[in-house]
Amino acid sequence: MKRLVAALAAVMCLGAAPTPAPVALDALLAEAPAPKLSDYRLFRDAGGRAPNGLTPYGLNTPLFTDYAEKHRFLYLPPGAKAAYRADGVLDFPVGATLVKTFAYPADLRRPDQKVRYLETRLLIHKREGWAALTYVWNEDQTEAVLKRAGARIDVSFVDAHGQARRIDYAVPNQNQCKECHQLDKTLSPIGPKARNLNGTYAYAGGAENQLAHWSRLGLLAGAPKPDKALRTARWDDPAEPLEARARAYLDVNCAHCHNPRGVASNSGLFLNLEETRAAALGVGKGPVAAGRGSGGLKVGIEPGHPEQSILAYRMASDEPGVMMPELGRTITHEEGLALVRAYIAGMKPQ
């Protein structure tokens, strides 16, 4: 009943104001975060289903978050463009906002039905730098409010194999957002690197390469033709080389901390795509501060032997203090783990 009323109200509003007000750039740029997601007018509806002129995007290889579906959007202030960068994330102008909603369909095999929104995270490029915020949706799915200190949400869904799953989903606190989203202590986006955007997206008007699409719409300046730009492999495309898929997976799921400028720099384990030194990638490398996270194993990667590799051991765990990544998941990503195991198994034993 409540929902019906909300829907009716929404329809009446739409009827009254056929042209929605634009995104509230002043709210995005304000020093203090808005208390409610709707204050930014990023969506035309109260439920955050209808983006207000935002550009949807996807990543060739995304971060795993407990099998949550993610809806990503880019907002740019009128007339502003992002500038292409071959390395790292694109150079976004002030006001640029990355919007990511985490959602669970009741059954992952039917992703469009009975979808529950949990949180919508914003990365806002303010004048003084990037800010990370998250807004948690109410049970009625009519409002999302700012949550700074983190939360746990009881979530049930049926997974891709038809198994019922129940998880204690973790909404990160504001500092935890920063733990992953930082380079040299400065907050930064992770996903929208040119190379990870360099793939096809199924837009309402038809499929198109995202770099080409953004360039055509005037959202992106300076990008080369997609086939001349670097491209991160799709982790789940069996047609791509195994190593490229595994390195892409490790880059996206681990390297936001495990890079020389990240939170895990002290480990000396660097899993970013640019890393080429075998020891830095974990091959034959002993643990440093892993504690029981080592699982009694001696090296990060023992070529040919995933069962002797700490990397796979920690990916397989769902126990705090053992599991990696430390944040962002509460359950094991079986498919990602299988990929990394296959990658290690395929390395020539030493």
Place this chain on the structure above:
Amino acid sequence: MMRLTTALLAATMLGGAAQAKTIAVAPGPDAQERIQTALLDAKPGDTVQLAAGRYELSDGLSLDVDDVTVKGAGPDATVLSFKGQKGAGEGLLVTSDRVTVRDLGVEDTRGDGVKSKASDQISFINLRVEWTGGPNEKNGAYGVYPVSSTNVLIDKVVVKGASDAGIYVGQSKNIVVKNSRAEFNVAGIEIENSMNADVFDNVATHNAGGILVFDLPNLPQMGGHSTRLFRNKVVQNDTANFAPKGNIVAQVPTGTGVMIMANRNVHVFENEIAENQTAAVMLVSYVQKFDDKTYNPLPRDIVVRDNKLGRNGWDPKFDGGAVLAKMMGGTLPPVMWDGVTSFPGTSDPVRVVISNGPILNLNLPAPGALLAAKPKVEPTLGDAKIAEPSPVVLPKRQADLGA
């Protein structure tokens, strides 16, 4: 005009400091969210005051604001229990500068206890970090854990049960660890890949190893040097090593007093070292394979002098130790050195000066080459003049905290 602006700015900042406030948190439901919110709301100069009582936490806590003090009502009065922790790699993570954490207890974190990463002027004072079930390889690795930090003060801290090191300082610079107590950990106190550390007036007892000074390869900060260990009581380290395999401390033989692995310019003096069944002091090379041309695996410029050595070395717990002890008449000399004096690709001279013998010099030709040992017992060793590192000086405001 510029000056006026500066003056105004200064006034504003002073005003800000004058308004430093205390954010009070009490135990009770939603402790997780209330403490974390306080840690997010704190402004530079503020104190987050945790009232006496027990706080049941479900996730890690973190602080990323400079100039904040997190203060409890005492290490046994304010207790942060992480028994029900579901996420994060540590209990409390500090990533900002000029932070003091003091007067509270942290129990049963799933990973590390209290950690700082890349902090300047980080102080841990009068803390208790404990795994209440006693030594267990499922306990978290480190109790108090500053890493990649500068100006580190650890004072009056007690750590029990860490499955790696109770007090662990890694890849840091300018460090003071004093008046603290580490017991029932694998390693009591460990200084690793760090420069300029003073470790004094501590007690390390009932660990597998008392105090360790290590340097490891393949890390952003290597070449650890200039550590002074003095006036510590390193006695009865007798807990069987319970570290998970693979970790470097799993190689520390049960009953080791002080162990120096790789590292340079380490001075061990005026300590009381007794009742450690393997050895009072061991100087060893890093023996594992490594691929890092910038790393020197040998201990060098080591001074051991004027320690009070009691009974040690009667039942050494390293491979071949029992046989070796038998050869020596039942008990090993208290100080042991692997005797490696050169390593391909390194040029530092290896100087070891031990006036506090007798010393068992294994005279190994290379790290870990035990089968080629030519053990020799000597009353003293070396006569090089190795200058002692100057005392570590912390910024005054920080040093005063520990006064």
